[in-house]
Amino acid sequence: MSMNTTVEKLAGRPVAFGVTDFKTATSMSGIEFLQAMMSGKYPAPPICETLDFILVEAAPGRAVFEGLPSDRFRNPLGTVHGGWMSTLLDSALGCAVHATLKAGHGFTTVDLAVSFVRAVHQSTGKLRCEAKVIHSGARIATAEARLVDVEGKLYAHGTTTCLIMPISAN
Helix, strand or coil: CCCCCHHHHHHCCCCCECCCCHHHHCCCCHHHHHHHHHHCCCCECHHHHHHCEEEEEEECCEEEEEECCCHHHECCCCCECHHHHHHHHHHHHHHHHHCCCCCCEEEEEEEEEEEECCCCCHHHCCEEEEEEEEEECCCEEEEEEEEEECCCCEEEEEEEEEEEEECCCC
16 A cells, blocks of 8 residues: 555555535544544545645544645745644644534634744654643533644644534534
8 A cells, every 4th residue: 555645644544535424424423523534434624635734643632633844835934834833733623622522513613822932844844733622511612732843842832712512414
């Protein structure tokens, strides 16, 4: 088996991209859905292919993504655009919250705060974004995440507040 894409190399397996239908995605708990997606039963979202990152671990209240910065994501100053790092943080934070949800529930981000502590370059190599839920109630969840390199050096960190809501499959 040959793994050609950046995402496949990060995931350690071939990855299909697409969107799972809403009824299927909300028919199971968040952690069940994320684990099924990581196993390849459901596709990874297209943004993962576009931005070269992928969900690599999920547990209740926790999610880990890995991403590979490249020249494709550089800003006019030559460093990796903060939007790439923000999207990676937002994805991990959202999946950590998603991993706490019961079947028939969804969430939406209310607030995202990101702090950049050092520049990312293509030469930085693989980055890991680890997110964990701080609080998960009936309506509100908060989470925090850190974006680090393979040696554990911090590049950015962030927090989110999410609104949790029951969802109709219609």
